[in-house]
Amino acid sequence: MSLEVRLEGLSVGYGAAPVLRPTDLVFPAGSFTALLGPSGCGKSTVLNTVAGFVRPATGRVTAGGTEVTGPGPDRGVVFQHYALFPWRTARGNVEFALKRLGLPRARRRELALAALAEVGLADGAEKYPAQLSGGMQQRVALARALAARPEVLLMDEPFGALDALTRTRMQALLRELWERSGTTVLFVTHDIDEALALAGRVVVLGGSPGRVLADHPVPAGPPDPALRESVAARLTTP
Ligand SMILES: Nc1ncnc2c1ncn2[C@@H]1O[C@H](COP(=O)(O)OP(=O)(O)OP(=O)(O)O)[C@@H](O)[C@H]1O
Numbered sequence: 342m343s344l345e346v347r348l349e350g351l352s353v354g355y356g357a358a359p360v361l362r363p364t365d366l367v368f369p370a371g372s373f374t375a376l377l378g379p380s381g382c383g384k385s386t387v388l389n390t391v392a393g394f395v396r397p398a399t400g401r402v403t404a405g406g407t408e409v410t411g412p413g414p415d416r417g418v419v420f421q422h423y424a425l426f427p428w429r430t431a432r433g434n435v436e437f438a439l440k441r442l443g444l445p446r447a448r449r450r451e452l453a454l455a456a457l458a459e460v461g462l463a464d465g466a467e468k469y470p471a472q473l474s475g476g477m478q479q480r481v482a483l484a485r486a487l488a489a490r491p492e493v494l495l496m497d498e499p500f501g502a503l504d505a506l507t508r509t510r511m512q513a514l515l516r517e518l519w520e521r522s523g524t525t526v527l528f529v530t531h532d533i534d535e536a537l538a539l540a541g542r543v544v545v546l547g548g549s550p551g552r553v554l555a556d557h558p559v560p561a562g563p564p565d566p567a568l569r570e571s572v573a574a575r576l577t578t579p
Pocket residue numbers: 355360378379380381382383384385386387531
């Protein structure tokens with residue numbers, strides 16, 4: 342299940358100066374898009390607006406044709422810092438996130454265990470975050486976002502804090518989960534190779550206030566050096 346996400350004339354300002362110029366973008370249902378750009382160009386702002394954490398200054402965001410006015414179970418979010426409750430087990434963290442759905446306790450437990458199994462963490466369900474490695478904690482965060490079966494998955498540098506090997510494993514896991522679920526994915530990263538390896542489309546943001554500098558489909562198959570070069574050029578040109 343997936344939803345189309347649409348930014349229509351979206352601009353954002355945190356009180357005073359705008360940080361994102363009016364932007365129109367459509368992310369088709371089931372697509373996997375990487376938002377790439379230098380620090381401060383507004384990538385997280387776009388993601389947080391789609392998540393419903395930040396309100397637009399102008400324009401609007403829709404998910405499945407419905408205007409986003411706040412967070413909702415149709416949109417799951419994963420951050421770089423996993424933000425797990427240290428006093429809850431992995432299962433407890435995922436169950437807690439399911440509370441807002443108003444499901445009975447037994448059903449929450451069942452969904453939490455299924456989501457943890459899906460990310461390869463069935464064995465760690467009763468462990469506390471401090472007993473889990475960074476990669477495992479990020480798996481819990483991913484399970485927490487997926488447990489409610491969101492139609493849109495919003496990821497903000499989710500693998501930025503992981504070592505290279507764990508990161509590669511998590512990328513493979515994410516691709517696999519995406520292929521299975523068909524969720525619409527928006528994935529924020531600084532890393533051009535991560536963007537090109539994962540996504541079917543790369544949108545480059547830049548400038549201050551931010552705007553779209555480039556928008557490229559990423560063909561399936563082996564890496565395309567010409568595409569990499571063209572995206573890299575947009576990243577370094579102000
Ligand atoms: N809550 C906030 N209040 C005020 N200004 C903010 C807030 N969040 C972000 N900004 C500003 O908005 C601009 C865009 O920030 P944003 O975090 O969206 O960029 P980014 O591209 O995701 O950067 P990074 O890659 O460093 O996370 C920056 O100038 C930042 O300082």
